[in-house]
Amino acid sequence: MKKKSVFFSILTFLFFVASVNCYAQEKYDVYFYGVITPPSQESQKNITLDLFSAQIRSFPEINFIDKRLSGFDVNYSKLTDKEADRIDSTSIFNLVPASQEHSDGSRSIILVSKIEKTEDEEWICNIYTKNLYTSKIDSVKKSFESYYKVLTDSKSLFNEILSVSADVKVNSNSSVKKTGSDQAMTTSMSIEGLSGTWAGEKGITKIVIMRSGRGFVIFNNGASMNISISVEDSKTLKITQAMPFNASFYPDIPRQKILEYSKKAKPIEWTFSLSGNGTLSGTKETLILDESSSVIPATINVSWNKIN
Numbered sequence: 001m002k003k004k005s006v007f008f009s010i011l012t013f014l015f016f017v018a019s020v021n022c023y024a025q026e027k028y029d030v031y032f033y034g035v036i037t038p039p040s041q042e043s044q045k046n047i048t049l050d051l052f053s054a055q056i057r058s059f060p061e062i063n064f065i066d067k068r069l070s071g072f073d074v075n076y077s078k079l080t081d082k083e084a085d086r087i088d089s090t091s092i093f094n095l096v097p098a099s100q101e102h103s104d105g106s107r108s109i110i111l112v113s114k115i116e117k118t119e120d121e122e123w124i125c126n127i128y129t130k131n132l133y134t135s136k137i138d139s140v141k142k143s144f145e146s147y148y149k150v151l152t153d154s155k156s157l158f159n160e161i162l163s164v165s166a167d168v169k170v171n172s173n174s175s176v177k178k179t180g181s182d183q184a185m186t187t188s189m190s191i192e193g194l195s196g197t198w199a200g201e202k203g204i205t206k207i208v209i210m211r212s213g214r215g216f217v218i219f220n221n222g223a224s225m226n227i228s229i230s231v232e233d234s235k236t237l238k239i240t241q242a243m244p245f246n247a248s249f250y251p252d253i254p255r256q257k258i259l260e261y262s263k264k265a266k267p268i269e270w271t272f273s274l275s276g277n278g279t280l281s282g283t284k285e286t287l288i289l290d291e292s293s294s295v296i297p298a299t300i301n302v303s304w305n306k307i308n
Contacts, residue, residue, distance in 0.1 A: 027061055027062065027063045027107065028061060028062055028063065028107045028108070028109060028162075028166040029063045029065055029102070029103050029107060029108040029109070030056060030062050030063065030064055030065065030109055030111050030162075030166065031065045031067050031100075031102060031108070031109070031110045031111065032052070032053060032056055032064065032065065032066060032067060032068065032111050032112075033067045033068065033070055033072040033096055033110060033111070033112045034049060034067070034068045034070075034072045034073050034112065034113070035048050035049060035052060035073070035112070035113040035114065035115060036073060036076050036087075036092075036112075036113070036114040036115065037115045038115070038116060038117055040117075041115070041147055043226065043243055044147065044151075044216070044224060044226065045073075046214065046226075047151065047210075047214060047215070047216050047226055048115070048150075048151060049068055050210055050212045050214055051151055051154075051208070051210060052113060052154070052158075053066065053068070054210060054211065054212070055154070055155045055158050056111065056158060056162075059158075059162060061162075061166070062162070062166065067100065070096070070097050070100055071097050072095050072096055072097070072112065073095075075095040075096075075097065076095050087114065089126075089128050089137055089139040090137060092112055092114060092128055093110065093112070093128070093130050093137070095112075096110060096112070102132050103132075104133075105133060106131070106133035106134070107133075107166075108131075108132040108133065109129045109130060109131050109132060109165055109166055110129065110130045110132065111127065111128070111129050111161075112127075112128050113125065113126060113127050113128070114126045114128070115147075115150060118143075122143045122144065122145060123143065123144045123145075123146065123147050123149070123150050124141055124142070124143050124144075125141060125142055125143075125144065125150045125154050125157060126139060126140070126141040127139065127140050127141070127157050127158065127161045128161075129161055129162075129164075129165040129166070131165060136165075138161060138164050138165040139161070140157050140160045140161045140164075141157075142154070142156070142157055146222060147224065148205075148216070148218045148222070148224050151208070151216065151224075152197070152206065152208065152218070189231050189234055189235060189236075189237055189274055190231060190234070191209065191211060191213055191229055191230075191231055192211050194209050194229075194231075194237065194280075194306075195209050195210055195211045196208075196209060196306055196307075196308050197209075197306070197307050197308040198280065198304040198305065198306050198307065199304065199305060199307050200302075200303055200304045200305040201284075201302050201303070201304060203219060203220055203221075203251045203252065204217055204218065204219055204220065205218045205219065205220055206218050206307070207227075207304060209229055209239075210229075213228060213229050213230065214226070214227070214228060214229065214242070215227045215229055215239075219248060219249065219251060220251065221248055221251050222248075223246060223248030223249060223251075225241055225242075225243060225246070225249055225268075226241075226242045226243045227239050227240060227241060227242055228240050228242040235273060235274075236271060236272070236273060237270075237271070237272040237273070237274075237280065237282075238269065238270070238271060239269065239270040239272070240267055240268075240269045240270075241267035241268040241269070242267075245262050245265050247259055247262070249268060250286070250287055252288070252289070253287065253288070253289055253295060257289070257293075257295055258287065258295060260295070261287065261295040265287060266285070266297070268284065268285065268286050269284070269285040270282060270283070270284050270285075270302065271283050271285075272304070275303075278305060278306035279303055279304070279305050279306075280303060280304040280305075280306075281301075281302075281303040282301075282302065282303075283299050283300065283301055283302065284299070284300050284301075284302045285297070285298075285299055286298060286299075286300065288300070
């Protein structure tokens with residue numbers, strides 16, 4: 001009787017170990033090497049990389065491995081125009097440096113992306129994956145009406161490609177639903193807590209704040225501004241323009257007038273505090289037209305509301 005008890009105890013233990021190992025193997029190692037973008041969007045490159053990285057990391061079934069600094073995009077920049085035009089779902093993986101090390105096994109994939117602009121002024125976002133065990137290549141693509149749409153609406157592509165190449169089953173109801181008390185933010189702030197999409201300011205379509213302390217502002221006229229984000233004393237949010245002057249950042253001022261002021265213009269800066277219920281209220285250091293139609297620095301009151 002004692003031997004039987006010991007036998008069943010061992011059997012139960014082995015079953016438990018096998019179950020744990022099986023569960024542990026469910027995760028995929030995803031090596032993200034980066035994104036190829038047109039030269040015209042080079043200033044948006046870091047924002048694109050950060051946003052895509054965050055979208056991939058959001059899948060609990062994924063073990064994200066950052067390879068953005070490996071030289072993938074540098075290898076692409078060495079290609080001639082003809083060679084670059086011939087890049088497809090197979091040859092794009094030739095740009096991954098051969099010296100890179102990857103884990104063994106069937107649950108390891110490489111993920112890269114390519115964004116290109118068509119003659120019809122549409123933007124095509126391609127996502128490619130390669131299974132390191134089977135060498136199987138999968139790809140998805142989608143067209144967007146503007147580059148900022150690629151940034152804000154591309155997560156569906158990662159849902160699609162990872163469900164195919166990494167057996168990640170996306171559940172649209174998997175996220176934890178926040179209660180009313182959770183949504184009513186306290187006066188204590190963190191960038192992680194504020195990350196998401198915001199809107200509400202005149203002339204601006206949306207603002208995206210990312211956990212990395214970066215983000216971007218999309219204007220109604222289609223212009224896109226990179227921003228840096230910091231929290232001071234847990235109660236004050238500072239958001240600063242993180243790219244060179246652009247006349248499109250001042251849609252209410254005639255272009256010629258604002259260009260004349262370009263050398264004196266300081267980066268636009270927002271200073272916010274939380275006023276509850278997902279609202280940021282504060283001031284914006286910018287440029288306006290005075291009563292004589294002259295461009296002058298000014299501080300105006302603004303507020304943003306969290307929409308996602």
